[in-house]
Amino acid sequence: MSTAVVAALAGAAREAAHHDSAAIPAAGAGAEPACRACGRAEPVLADRDDGIVVRHGSAVAKAHDPATDLAGHRARLAVAGHPALAGILLPPLPEPLRASEVPGRPVSVWPYGLPVDPADPGAAPWEEAAVLLARLHSADPAGLPGPLPPMRGPAKAAGAMRRMRAVAGEHPAAARVVERAWAGLPAWARDEAPCPRAGFLCHGDLHLGQLVRHPAPAGPWLLIDVDDLGLGDPAWDLARPAAWYAAGLLSPDVWGRFLGAYTAARGPAVDPDGDPWARLDIPARALTVQTAALSIAKAVAEQRETDEVDHAVMDACARIAALATELESGHPS
Secondary structure, eight states, X not given: OOHHHHHHHHHHHHHHHHSOGGGSOXXXXXXXXXXXXXXXXXXXXXXXXXEEEEEETTEEEEEEOTTOOHHHHHHHHHHHTSGGGTTTBOOXXXXXXXXXXXXXXXXXXXXXXXXXXXXXXXXXXXXXHHHHHHHHHHSOGGGSSSOOOBOSHHHHHHHHHHHHHHTGGGSHHHHHHHHHHXXXXXXXXXXXXXXXXXXXXXXXXXXXXXXXXXXTTTSOEEEOOOTTOEEEOTHHHHHHHHHHHHTTSSOHHHHHHHHHHHHHTTOTTSOTTSOTHHHXXXXXXXXXXXXXXXXXXXXXXXTOOOOHHHHHHHHHHHHHHHHHHHHHHTOOO
C-alpha cells in the first residue's frame, strides 16, 4: 500500500465530507493522524492492485486501477450520476481538488453507504439486488451520457485466467481442469469477440459487496462500484448467483427468490415464460471458471491450500469441461 496514495485519498475524503479545505493537510504534508475538523482518522476499506479505498465520515475516496481507461471511467461516473439512474446506482460526489495528487490513478469520491453485513447472511438483500438489476437493465442507453464502453465482465474473466496462468505450476491438475472449462466457452465470453447481445446497461461485477444502504444506516439499497459498468448481456449480472447455485454454494430457496424478484420486476436478462438457463448457461459457466481461476491464484498468493469453497467451484469446472467434451464428441451422456 502506498502511503502517499492513502494520504491523498484521506485528504480527498476529508474535503468531500466537510466541504472545507481547512480539514485537509497541505499538499505534500503526508497523512495526519486525525482530521482537523472532526478529529477522525481514516480507515482503509480496501487495498488491492485494482483499487485503494479510504473512508472519512460521510465520504469515501477511491483510487482506481492504474490501467483504467480514462474515457470509459468518465462515462461511467457520468452514468452513475445521471437522474435516470437515481435510486439504482449510488451517485458520485464532485471530484475534490486533492484528486490530482494521486499520480497515475483516476480518483472518485462517493457518499458512504452501509454495506451488507457478512455476519448475517439471512439478511442478505437478494431480492433487492435483483430488482435493482432489473431496473438497471431496463434503462435506455440512448438517454445516458456516452459513449458507453462495453461491460467488463468477460474482460474480468480473461484477467482471472491470466492471474491463474502466472501461478499454475503450483496447482497444475486444478489449472488444467479450469483451462478445459475455459476452452469450452464461446469467444465472446472469453473476451475474444464482441458480445452478441450487447444493447443493455449492465453492472458487470454483481455480488453482495456491491450493495450499500444510503443514507446509512437505514436508507434504500443501491448498487455501487461502476468500474465494470457498460453495454453488454444482462444475463452476465445474474451469472454469479446462478453459478453459485449450480455449484451448490447458494440454496435453491435463495436462488428462487433472487430470480423470481428479477423476473417479477420485468428484467430483460431471461425469458419470464421460458427456461432461464437458455440465457444464463454461458455467463454462469464463465463466472464459474473465473471464480475457480481466482481461487487458485489467491491460494498461491496467500500460501495456503485450496479450501472447501475452492473445491466446489473446481468440481463445477470439471463438470463443465466434461460436458464440453461430450458435446464435441457428439455423445452427450
